[in-house]
Amino acid sequence: MWRLVLALLCLQLGEGLLRIPLKKGRSMREVMRENGVLESFLKGLKGDPGRKYLPSNAVAYEPLTNYLNSFYFGEISIGTPPQNFLVLFDTGSSNLWVPSTYCQTPACGDHAMFNCSLSSTFSDIGVTYTLRYGFGDLSVVLGSDTVTIQNIVVKNQEFGLSLDEPSNPFYYLDFDGILGMAYPGPGSILFFIHSPSTHSPHAPVNPTYNYGGEVILGGVDPQLYTGEVLWTPVVQEIYWKIGIEEFSIGPSATGWCSQGCHGIVDTGTFLLTIPGQFMSTFLQQLGAEESDDGYIVDCSSVPSMPTLYFAISGAQLSLPPSVYVLNNDGVCNVGVESTYVSSTNGQPLWILGNVFLRQYYSIFDIANNRVGFALSA
Numbered sequence: 001m002w003r004l005v006l007a008l009l010c011l012q013l014g015e016g017l018l019r020i021p022l023k024k025g026r027s028m029r030e031v032m033r034e035n036g037v038l039e040s041f042l043k044g045l046k047g048d049p050g051r052k053y054l055p056s057n058a059v060a061y062e063p064l065t066n067y068l069n070s071f072y073f074g075e076i077s078i079g080t081p082p083q084n085f086l087v088l089f090d091t092g093s094s095n096l097w098v099p100s101t102y103c104q105t106p107a108c109g110d111h112a113m114f115n116c117s118l119s120s121t122f123s124d125i126g127v128t129y130t131l132r133y134g135f136g137d138l139s140v141v142l143g144s145d146t147v148t149i150q151n152i153v154v155k156n157q158e159f160g161l162s163l164d165e166p167s168n169p170f171y172y173l174d175f176d177g178i179l180g181m182a183y184p185g186p187g188s189i190l191f192f193i194h195s196p197s198t199h200s201p202h203a204p205v206n207p208t209y210n211y212g213g214e215v216i217l218g219g220v221d222p223q224l225y226t227g228e229v230l231w232t233p234v235v236q237e238i239y240w241k242i243g244i245e246e247f248s249i250g251p252s253a254t255g256w257c258s259q260g261c262h263g264i265v266d267t268g269t270f271l272l273t274i275p276g277q278f279m280s281t282f283l284q285q286l287g288a289e290e291s292d293d294g295y296i297v298d299c300s301s302v303p304s305m306p307t308l309y310f311a312i313s314g315a316q317l318s319l320p321p322s323v324y325v326l327n328n329d330g331v332c333n334v335g336v337e338s339t340y341v342s343s344t345n346g347q348p349l350w351i352l353g354n355v356f357l358r359q360y361y362s363i364f365d366i367a368n369n370r371v372g373f374a375l376s377a
Contacts, residue, residue: 018149018150018151018152018216018217018218019214019216020075020089020149020150020214020215020216020217021075022073022074022089073087073088073089073174074089074149074215075087076148076179078098078114078145078146078147078148078159079116079118079119079121079122079145080119080120080121080145080146081118081119083112083115083118083119084112085098085176085177086112086174086175086176087175087176087179088175088177088179088267088268089181089215089267090180090181090182090267090268091180091181091182091239091240091265091266091268091364092180092240092264092266092268092269092351093178094180095131095160095178095180096158096177096179096180097138097140097159097160097161098112098113098159098161098162098176098177099113099114099161099162099165099176099177100113100114100115100116100141100161100162100163101114101117102141102161102162102163103162103165105164105165105166105170106171107165107170107171108162108165108170110171111173112176116143116145116161119145119146121145121146121155122144123143123145123156124141124143125143125144125158126141126142127141128141128142129141129142129160131160137164137166138164138165138170139162139164140160140161140162140163141160141161141163142158142159142160142161143158143161144156144157144158144159145159149217152217162177178268181267182238182239182240183237183238183239183366220363220372223377224376224377225360225361225374225377226374226375226376226377227374227375228374229361229363229372229373229374230312230313230315230372230373230374231313231370231372232313232371233369233370234369234371235262236262236343237369239264239266240265240266240364240371241262241263241265242262242264242265242312242371243260243261243262243263243312243313244257244260244262244263244310244311244312244350245257245260245261245311245312246258246309246310246311247261247309248308248316249285249306249308249309250306254278254281256278256348257311259347261275261347261348261349261350262344262347262348262349263310263312263349263352264351264352265352265357265362266351266352266353267354267357268353269351270355271335271336271337271351271354271355272319272324272336272337272350272351272352272353272355272356273336273337273338273349273350273353274336274337274338275338275339275340275342275348275349275350276338276340277340277348278348279336279338282336285306286305286306286334287301287305288333293331293333294333294334295333295334296331296332297332297333297334298332299327299330299332302321302322302325303321303322305321305325307319307320307321308320308324310352312373317360319355319356319359323358324336324355326355335355336355359375360373360374360375360376361374361376361377
């Protein structure tokens with residue numbers, strides 16, 4: 001079973017590492033398919049997964065296509081007494097928001113909603129923002145309250161309370177909100193752990209979800225990886241953006257990154273996102289064909305498909321076909337999508353989502369502005 005294991009070195013904990021269990025629930029794609037709305041949703045969907053990284057006057061621009069396949073969530077609580085929420089720990093955004101009782105749409109009513117009148121520590125800030133998506137807008141109002149993650153208590157934390165959520169696709173999300181863990185940007189509703197405490201209770205794991213890995217705050221667990229950690233610097237302190245020196249399909253270097261590529265390490269994106277100008281050649285070399293179910297390959301051919309290699313900081317990080325090909329009830333598709341958004345200075349942009357990250361123990365070291373990768377044990 002694939003698990004996602006992340007370590008974030010963004011605080012010091014006197015009691016050792018803080019482990020946040022991740023729950024593996026149904027993906028939004030599965031839920032929408034069960035409800036018979038996936039096909040119509042995909043037909044009306046417009047957007048580019050890279051647009052979430054473009055500058056915007058709004059709090060965020062984040063197409064939820066990224067979350068169609070995501071299913072790794074963790075629990076936090078907000079308020080006094082605490083109100084619990086399942087959130088996506090997203091290294092590709094910098095905002096914390098949850099549904100609220102201000103919102104009257106079905107999408108909110110089907111999820112845990114924050115009720116500010118039930119919290120003695122809530123403060124209303126009253127500023128409204130719009131989170132812009134490719135298919136609609138999510139509006140939030142700012143407030144502040146106590147946020148608890150396991151034994152960490154953050155007082156007076158700003159967060160967004162949703163005012164309106166469109167049913168498609170928010171109604172079908174198995175998680176309630178998003179906790180962004182990227183670098184702060186202009187207008188970000190940033191979650192910042194600044195006052196660790198050891199006095200709040202351990203958050204239980206919801207037994208209706210399968211264990212899907214964990215987020216570790218404050219350190220690294222060497223038992224969860226093998227070999228040495230490969231460290232690579234963050235090239236732009238907005239997202240966890242790193243340099244990619246080359247990309248190879250099997251033993252053959254493509255030359256696509258001869259002038260340099262950038263990659264964003266993003267837990268909020270499930271698929272491996274490839275620069276759009278290379279997508280056709282990539283699929284051709286893999287023998288994949290496009291269909292309504294994605295980029296399809298013959299399941300019997302998967303063992304003989306080539307391994308993908310990313311050259312990062314002088315090392316080759318491999319992605320075998322057993323990892324990048326997804327078998328959904330006997331239908332095998334290549335876990336990729338494309339973006340036509342370039343990096344800041346025009347470099348081709350890759351998004352290293354969970355298809356890549358579940359192969360590697362991933363360390364986000366904000367103190368030293370670097371990301372570490374080691375083969376997951």
